Amino acid sequence: MDTQNLIDMANRIGDFFDSMPDREEAITGVADHIRRFWEPRMRRALLAALDAPQAGGIEMSAIVKEALVKNRERLTPAEPSIA
Structure with missing residues (x-):
């Protein structure tokens, strides 16, 4: 997985939300987008x-x-269970 590409994509998401006047809402928006749309390996x-x-x-x-940092626990994918 190309880490530099992931960082670039995350930065573009951050650029979008950074324009929001409410900083906490923007930070939550970045985390929510990554959690909802990125697969576990990417996160x-x-x-x-x-x-x-x-x-x-x-x-x-x-x-x-x-x-x-603020949403690490929510963004960390669950470990796959081995049956």
């Missing part, structure tokens, strides 16, 4: 990139970082 990779930023790559915008 795991984005959260891993938050924990271990890559040097020289695209950086996450402030609103995306804040949305991930």
Whole structure:
């Protein structure tokens, strides 16, 4: 999975919501969009990139970082059960 592409996509989502006058509503909007429309592997990779930023790559915008940090538990996919 291309982490840099995921960060770029997340930043574009953040750009959209960043124009909202209510900062908390914007942060919630970013997190809700990622939770609803991104598959679990994408969310795991984005959260891993938050924990271990890559040097020289695209950086996450402030609103995306804040949305991930504040909503990490909601964004972390459940581990698949092994039956």
